[in-house]
Amino acid sequence: MCSEIENCEGPDAAETVFFGGGTPSLVAPESLEEIFAALHSRFTFTNPEITIEANPDDVDAALASAWRSIGVNRISLGVQSFNDAALHYLGRRHDAARAHRACEIVRERFENWSLDLIFGAPPVSAWEETLRTCVELAPPHVSAYGLTYEEGTPFGKRKSEAVDEETSLTMYRQARAALTDYARYEISNFARPGCECRHNLVYWRNEEYAGFGPGAYSYVNRVRARNATKTDEYLSAPGKKDETLHLSDREIRVETVIQYLRLRAGLRNRAYLERFGNTVREDFGVVIDGLIRRGLIAEDGDGIRPTELGFELNNEIGLALV
């Protein structure tokens, strides 16, 4: 991975690092340190946000301190739930008590940290319980995702167990109501002022990023590409892509608007104009008017943003734009 980092193309300035996907908390701190060295030799960072995704099971005081000492300044803790039955359903190794302890450890060492939560796993009552505990722990940032039974995953075959749409909607609204001290700056993400995840904002603004490691995606110079997913293939040729997509100008514009409209702030007219050389209305005027009529987005002086309905039916916005 270090050689992949050192040899990668693209700009030199970088703003954020995110160790995620899989279970990076299993990586030995010494290895992380090596990766850091490679990153610093390839990129120049000024005031970077450096996040690591961590499993509550793996977190102990020593590891958390080690992360801190090598430069990690944000932890995203994959707690998912504070209800044992729900955790069991989700196939997690940790229980609620372990999750609670992990939060305490992280909170003592990091100012900026996040709780990853999932709603929709039975029992239905687990969600309120989880939200309550979350509020007590008061992390600066919370992600709350609806459980998806994605095809091709073990959950794909269990789609019939999913909670109905109405219940799922209620749960989503419960999160919003419980997290009153937070701003929901994206569909599934809540933050105290200034604690938004800078890294993920890159995705939601459809900006460029480089990905390293097996199966990692990059988006550089209008090309979205994926590294070989199998570890042995990756090791035999680090950075070799098994999927490369040259995006057309139109596709980039569509993806950009779709992504921006996941954000509470929406899309600013000026940002679009500066990036593409014309106004968003010139490209999507008819669609925008349609979406406004349907109550999915609103115009607010210098841009467009999703309405509450636009959050809950966000895919409808995407459908109209493609």
Next chain:
Amino acid sequence: MAVPNERIRNFCIIAHVDHGKSTLADRILQLTGAVDARNLKEQTLDTMDLERERGITIKAVAVRLTYKADDGQEYALHLIDTPGHVDFSYEVSRSLAACEGALLLVDAAQGVEAQTLANAYKAIDQNLEIIPVINKIDLPSADIDNVRRQIEEILGLDGATAVLASAKEGIGTRDVLEAVIKRIPHPKGDRQISPRALIFDAKYDSYRGVVVYVRVMDGRISRGMKVQMMSNGLKYEVAELGFFCPAITPADALEAGEVGYLICNIRSLKDTKIGDTVTDALKPAERPLPGYEEVQPVVFCGMYPAAANDYQELRDALERLQLNDASFTYQADSSDALGLGFRLGFLGLLHMEIVQERLEREFDLTLVTTVPNVAYHLVRMSGESFSIENASKMPPPGEIDRIEEPYIEADIMCPTEYLSAVIDLCKKKRGIHVRVDYIDSRRCMAVYQLPLAEIVLDFYDKLKTYTRGYGSMEYRLIGFREGDLVRLDIMLNGEIVDALSSIVHRERAVWVGRTLAVKLRGLIPRQQYEVAIQAAIGAKIIVRETVKPLRKNVTAKCYGGDITRKRKLLEKQKEGKKRMKQVCCGSTKSRNRPCRRKKRNPQTLHERSRRCCCRR
């Protein structure tokens, strides 16, 4: 030298599919020396190559054979092929009218089948001498006595006189031909009077134009003669005439009693009507031969090119196809959902399939076909009456005095244990019980009168299901009957979808409406707002289904690699929404094609009969 009437025999073979018709025909050809065994390809009457080198590509539907009988005389035998399927029943009746006798071929193991019956009755109606032939007597499962009994009990023929044969083994072929000579009457036309020849078939040949098959009833037709079609007065000069022996063999004249072909530079089959009478244009006969009818389409459907820019191609294809099948009709049509296309009329369901398959195969078109429907007979308050097959063109109820729908009489054969299921099915389909005949201890035949509209819908598929594939069926049109018929509209959020309107029986309206509405509910993607699907008769809503509004539709996680994947997923969904409109109109792909068949050229009648075995 002309063969005298006394030494001519005209006959055909009536058989159920797979009872050995083609094999027997081959044996007869072989025995009479028309084809020697060495050259006998499987089923000579089916092969095309034979005539191609002579500049003709169509297949013989009538052959002339010379047979030296046991009495020492030489006879001219004309063996006429008949279409095997009910859709072409008028053509069958004309072919039968060209004969004096028929061989009724029955499988020794399987016995009498629905199709055998239907055609045998037609032959009896035409006063043909019928010679029962029990075929496949060499099979271990042959039950000759039982088949003899069936022939007597069901057909009312003398089972004792049945000829025993195994066409496959060449057993009994000579006995068959001797029976033809001894039992079938010779033709009795007067050769001195003005000619009258019955057109019983016609084929289009790309080299020679239309080849007309005739049976000369009176007088003679000679080469160079100016002839006239008695139905429309069109006149032609006979460029060539003669016989298929089975090779095409030109002659100087066709005499009364003979069966042969005419080539008169006729460009299109549209100008050649089956059942018409050909006469001498200079000295025409006073009256045409009896029995001529204009054939009217009874089943209709819309056909649209799957790709909108194929419209012109479809138009050209229909024009060309009509050169060799004049029995389907077409007119331009358009639909909100499907764009420009055509509305076609057919003699029946099988005919519809043949045309559709030829369009797709021979012209390489991909078609979207709407659910088939029948033509109704509508009488206005004013007394004016007309035919209507498109529900959306129906006048307001106040202007309608009555609507009549076509009825058929069906002979449905099945093992006795399925009789109650068959009766059940017929009842559900508004059938009127006529009678039940028991063929033997194991099988029976239910005779029902049913509205054709019910048959067109899904009757065959249902019959197969209800009888586990053992049921077979034939039907004939028996005319129009008044029915409590109404126009059923389907509305989406209060707006009528033209293409989905239909004419249905009032009692069935709720069922049909519910079926359609439920199907639509499954097809229409949920929207931000509720979608009401309603079925209505006039202003009265009889069915309502609701597509619930979307409440939550969101991709919870959308990071790096997810972005493009999500866009593509949305694009796919959007495409699905567009296609939904088409699906609403249905495609015959699944509805009318219960099984996939080998690709065949549907031009020959043999094949028509084989096809129906797939369906039945």
